[in-house]
Amino acid sequence: MKSFEPVIIAFLCNWCSYEGADSAGRSRKELPPNVKPIRVMCSGRVDPEFVLESFQKGADGVLILGCHPGSCHYREGNIQTLRRYLLIQNMLPQLGIRRDRLMLDWVSSGESDKFAAILDRMTCRIKTVGPLPGPTGNLK
Amino acid sequence: MTRRILIDPVTRLEGHGKITIILDDSGQVEHAYFQVPEFKAFELFCRGRAIEEMPALTQKICGVCPTAHHHASSKALDDLFGVKPPPAAAKIRELMHNAFMFEDHLLHFFFLGGPDIIVGFDAPASKQNILGVIETLGMEAGKEAIEIRKKVRRIISIIGGSPLYPANGLPGGVSKALSAPEIAEIRSTASHALLFAKATLNLFSRRILPESRFRDMLFDDAFRLETAYLGMVDSENRTNFYDGSLRVVDPKGKEFARFDVHEYPRHLEEHVVSWSYMKVLSLKKIPWNGFTEGPDSGIYRVGPLARFNVSEGMKTPLAQAEYERILETFGGKPVHQTLAYHWTRLMEVLYAAERMRELADDPGLSDSNVRILPDSLPGEGIGVCEAPRGTLIHHYQTDPKGIVNRLNLLVATQNNAAAICMSVEKAARALIRDGEVSPAILNLIEAAYRAYDPCLACATH
Amino acid sequence: MKQKPKIAFCWLSSCGGCEESIVDLSETLLAAAEAAEILFWPVALDYRYEDLEKLEDQELDAAFINGSVRMDDQEELAHLFRKKSKRIFAHGTCAHLGGVVGLANLFPGKEGLNEAYLRAPTVSNPDSILPKTRCEEGGETLALPGFHPAVKALHQVIDVEYSIPGCPPTPELVEEAILGLLEKRLPSRGSVLAEKKALCHTCPLNRTKPERIQAQRFYRIYEKIWDPNRCFLDQGLICLGPSTRGGCKARCIQANFPCRGCFGPLEKVRDQGAATLSFLASLMHAATPEEIEMIADSIPDPAGLFYRYSLPSSRIHQSRFEENP
Numbered sequence: 001m002k003s004f005e006p007v008i009i010a011f012l013c014n015w016c017s018y019e020g021a022d023s024a025g026r027s028r029k030e031l032p033p034n035v036k037p038i039r040v041m042c043s044g045r046v047d048p049e050f051v052l053e054s055f056q057k058g059a060d061g062v063l064i065l066g067c068h069p070g071s072c073h074y075r076e077g078n079i080q081t082l083r084r085y086l087l088i089q090n091m092l093p094q095l096g097i098r099r100d101r102l103m104l105d106w107v108s109s110g111e112s113d114k115f116a117a118i119l120d121r122m123t124c125r126i127k128t129v130g131p132l133p134g135p136t137g138n139l140k
Numbered sequence: 141m142t143r144r145i146l147i148d149p150v151t152r153l154e155g156h157g158k159i160t161i162i163l164d165d166s167g168q169v170e171h172a173y174f175q176v177p178e179f180k181a182f183e184l185f186c187r188g189r190a191i192e193e194m195p196a197l198t199q200k201i202c203g204v205c206p207t208a209h210h211h212a213s214s215k216a217l218d219d220l221f222g223v224k225p226p227p228a229a230a231k232i233r234e235l236m237h238n239a240f241m242f243e244d245h246l247l248h249f250f251f252l253g254g255p256d257i258i259v260g261f262d263a264p265a266s267k268q269n270i271l272g273v274i275e276t277l278g279m280e281a282g283k284e285a286i287e288i289r290k291k292v293r294r295i296i297s298i299i300g301g302s303p304l305y306p307a308n309g310l311p312g313g314v315s316k317a318l319s320a321p322e323i324a325e326i327r328s329t330a331s332h333a334l335l336f337a338k339a340t341l342n343l344f345s346r347r348i349l350p351e352s353r354f355r356d357m358l359f360d361d362a363f364r365l366e367t368a369y370l371g372m373v374d375s376e377n378r379t380n381f382y383d384g385s386l387r388v389v390d391p392k393g394k395e396f397a398r399f400d401v402h403e404y405p406r407h408l409e410e411h412v413v414s415w416s417y418m419k420v421l422s423l424k425k426i427p428w429n430g431f432t433e434g435p436d437s438g439i440y441r442v443g444p445l446a447r448f449n450v451s452e453g454m455k456t457p458l459a460q461a462e463y464e465r466i467l468e469t470f471g472g473k474p475v476h477q478t479l480a481y482h483w484t485r486l487m488e489v490l491y492a493a494e495r496m497r498e499l500a501d502d503p504g505l506s507d508s509n510v511r512i513l514p515d516s517l518p519g520e521g522i523g524v525c526e527a528p529r530g531t532l533i534h535h536y537q538t539d540p541k542g543i544v545n546r547l548n549l550l551v552a553t554q555n556n557a558a559a560i561c562m563s564v565e566k567a568a569r570a571l572i573r574d575g576e577v578s579p580a581i582l583n584l585i586e587a588a589y590r591a592y593d594p595c596l597a598c599a600t601h
Numbered sequence: 602m603k604q605k606p607k608i609a610f611c612w613l614s615s616c617g618g619c620e621e622s623i624v625d626l627s628e629t630l631l632a633a634a635e636a637a638e639i640l641f642w643p644v645a646l647d648y649r650y651e652d653l654e655k656l657e658d659q660e661l662d663a664a665f666i667n668g669s670v671r672m673d674d675q676e677e678l679a680h681l682f683r684k685k686s687k688r689i690f691a692h693g694t695c696a697h698l699g700g701v702v703g704l705a706n707l708f709p710g711k712e713g714l715n716e717a718y719l720r721a722p723t724v725s726n727p728d729s730i731l732p733k734t735r736c737e738e739g740g741e742t743l744a745l746p747g748f749h750p751a752v753k754a755l756h757q758v759i760d761v762e763y764s765i766p767g768c769p770p771t772p773e774l775v776e777e778a779i780l781g782l783l784e785k786r787l788p789s790r791g792s793v794l795a796e797k798k799a800l801c802h803t804c805p806l807n808r809t810k811p812e813r814i815q816a817q818r819f820y821r822i823y824e825k826i827w828d829p830n831r832c833f834l835d836q837g838l839i840c841l842g843p844s845t846r847g848g849c850k851a852r853c854i855q856a857n858f859p860c861r862g863c864f865g866p867l868e869k870v871r872d873q874g875a876a877t878l879s880f881l882a883s884l885m886h887a888a889t890p891e892e893i894e895m896i897a898d899s900i901p902d903p904a905g906l907f908y909r910y911s912l913p914s915s916r917i918h919q920s921r922f923e924e925n926p
């Protein structure tokens with residue numbers, strides 16, 4: 001049996017995690033193959049619709065990384081993300097999607113180890129929970 | 141070889157339906173089926189929703205009788221939270237309910253089932269509609285009917301925000317009190333509505349009732365069904381649309397049961413057939429005997445004729461006079477003639493207009509105290525009212541946070557499900573002879589269900 | 602003589618309310634019946650499906666279709682209309698976005714049947730009968746359409762030229778669409794025929810809506826008596842005005858009731874639920890996870906509220922039914 005290789009969409013804030021990925025000498029290519037990075041100028045730019053769209057288009061997991069509270073370049077972008085995140089977390093189970101398919105965390109540009117650990121943990125978690133089922137109703 | 145006749149879709153009613161008539165070798169009707177090919181699953185998807193959203197959500201079962209759902213639901217919420225709306229709120233609800241009964245019954249008379257009797261059963265299909273009605277009665281009369289419906293629907297907008305879906309239902313009352321200018325407008329519309337109601341009954345008695353084809357069919361056995369009846373009455377057994385007890389009379393007209401709506405699960409039972417999405421209700425205390433008539437059958441009817449049969453009179457004078465006229469014409473009760481639905485419906489138009497007037501004149505209507513906040517946790521609640529098409533019951537259960545975990549809806553037309561199917565079959569058997577079928581015969585068969593003013597979206601929900 | 606335009610009105614999985622929005626046109630309806638030939642309209646006219654089938658392809662100038670697609674035969678009927686009509690108008694929110702009945706997509710399709718026909722407390726069904734697509738009754742076969750596993754909006758089944766939003770649309774919007782057709786002044790294909798801006802812009806309470814709202818919690822409507830003259834959001838009541846297309850004349854607001862979003866998302870927004878979630882999050886007056894969670898938990902049924910009218914055409918369409926989500 002072929003092992004399940006999940007697709008994880010990672011929204012990375014330009015100022016922290018995206019930097020972090022670089023400073024660790026991990027250019028895009030060297031990210032775990034399951035993780036598809038999308039650079040955003042601030043985690044606050046991640047519209048909840050992007051998260052849902054990711055799931056719609058086949059992501060098995062979605063990761064949002066932003067600067068630590070207090071260090072967002074746009075002051076409160078990350079806090080805004082936290083608010084939305086906690087609200088989406090309340091809604092996902094209603095949509096039949098496990099909460100742990102979506103993860104939000106903070107990293108700074110220097111925390112390359114933490115960054116790597118988060119990616120590993122997310123990949124491992126999604127591998128355990130398996131693929132996200134598609135809609136059964138033949139909808140477009 | 142059997143032969144099939146298909147009427148698909150059935151027309152001039154709310155929702156989807158089809159009739160399949162099966163003729164045997166000799167051209168006699170073997171069976172006729174009235175099938176409902178739609179279903180929406182409200183009882184499932186209202187689960188998990190917040191209880192306070194039920195009046196707004198469940199009314200989307202039906203855009204023809206939303207106000208009835210809104211009120212059954214609001215009353216279920218009162219019950220569920222243990223709050224009694226202040227007097228002005230109860231009056232506002234009852235006023236809106238009567239406005240709605242008035243306009244909805246008129247929708248039936250002018251647009252849906254009425255054309256059968258106004259234009260005549262045998263008129264061509266192209267005339268069996270509002271345009272044919274206008275042609276028959278004249279442009280003036282047609283416009284007046286359209287105009288008064290519009291004005292009365294405006295009462296619903298004043299109270300509930302929209303002419304269609306009211307948005308004022310809350311546990312313990314309504315969201316909006318009425319201002320003096322609003323009440324003045326309502327009062328003037330109510331007077332106009334009363335004049336119109338009188339004129340409509342006049343039209344019925346002068347023009348339709350004496351007409352020989354209508355009279356023949358009114359008294360014809362093809363359009364008679366011997367059933368029990370269910371409807372809501374006040375403490376003196378007079379019809380009430382908004383509140384009261386449920387009363388059942390047997391096919392002989394004797395009181396069979398009189399109960400508070402909380403007792404409904406002991407009295408009513410639903411059955412499932414594999415050929416239709418419409419569930420069929422019967423009286424639980426009589427063992428289910430299939431689609432049969434008479435004293436051994438638990439099949440009952442609801443709606444205007446049923447309310448007439450279960451009540452001992454009307455609370456307002458003009459409606460009472462009409463009640464007596466109907467009684468006299470049929471020589472007593474219960475009246476089992478299905479086409480009498482039309483007449484009893486118009487009697488209710490009169491009642492609704494009179495009641496609107498009474499309520500509009502009530503000094504308590506303008507009180508600004510229209511809401512009481514509940515102080516207990518949600519739990520379980522049942523609400524009932526009379527929809528135009530019959531008794532409507534909403535029953536909800538929630539968890540302690542007020543999230544719905546169970547609901548049961550017994551919707552007006554569902555109570556008539558068996559009777560509608562049987563009326564269609566009976567009419568088909570009587571009217572189709574030796575395989576002869578004409579458009580007029582088919583329309584007459586449709587007239588058998590249209591008299592009920594069925595709403596199939598409601599019936600299946 | 603110039604040929605009159607030919608039009609049809611039809612319903613799929615509908616409540617009939619959209620039909621009322623046509624009947625409520627009153628005199629305009631009579632005028633439209635003069636100016637156009639109505640060739641199909643089951644709620645009012647005695648035409649049958651066979652009459653529809655007999656029409657030439659593209660013979661209809663427009664078909665106004667209300668209701669969502671829930672049953673097999675409704676899907677077939679939608680295709681038939683597409684074949685017979687030059688233009689399709691998705692009339693009302695059910696056709697436009699899936700509507701209230703689209704909330705059924707939160708559950709597996711067949712559960713609906715089980716709930717209504719097997720488990721309802723007043724049902725007596727010892728043989729566990731369910732309605733069947735083909736059944737033998739007295740030696741005869743009777744057919745019923747199947748119940749789809751999910752509700753779809755009309756555009757998810759056929760191409761749609763115009764949408765008239767609202768549950769139901771106001772008669773004015775329906776009138777405008779019909780007149781636009783008759784007077785040949787319809788906007789560009791794909792238009793949604795209502796306002797482009799949010800409901801708040803035309804809400805009578807908008808002038809009381811502060812620049813910045815800071816909510817410590819949201820109230821359930823049975824927990825509070827509120828001021829009818831002040832923006833509901835500012836009183837801690839959830840109102841979907843900011844994420845809902847205008848055009849309804851603030852019907853609910855006029856009844857002192859907050860908006861529930863029936864006109865669908867704003868122009869160019871696909872997912873009304875996500876947009877609603879976003880703006881509500883931005884009102885939360887909290888910065889720590891604990892405080893935020895408390896406010897988030899004061900919204901009892903986010904999916905049912907944010908997607909009240911639009912789940913089928915949202916990004917997620919339908920619950921994914923994972924075990925233990």
Ligand code: SF4
Binds near residue numbers: 692
């Ligand atoms: S949009 Fe609303 S009014 Fe129209 S059919 Fe759907 S539920 Fe009914």
Ligand code: SF4
Binds near residue numbers: 854
């Ligand atoms: S939030 Fe609601 S009440 Fe406030 S302005 Fe917008 S629509 Fe009006």
Ligand code: SF4
Binds near residue numbers: 851
């Ligand atoms: S206020 Fe909102 S829910 Fe009410 S009619 Fe307008 S758009 Fe629809």
Ligand code: FES
Binds near residue numbers: 041042067071078
């Ligand atoms: S700039 Fe990194 S989260 Fe805002």
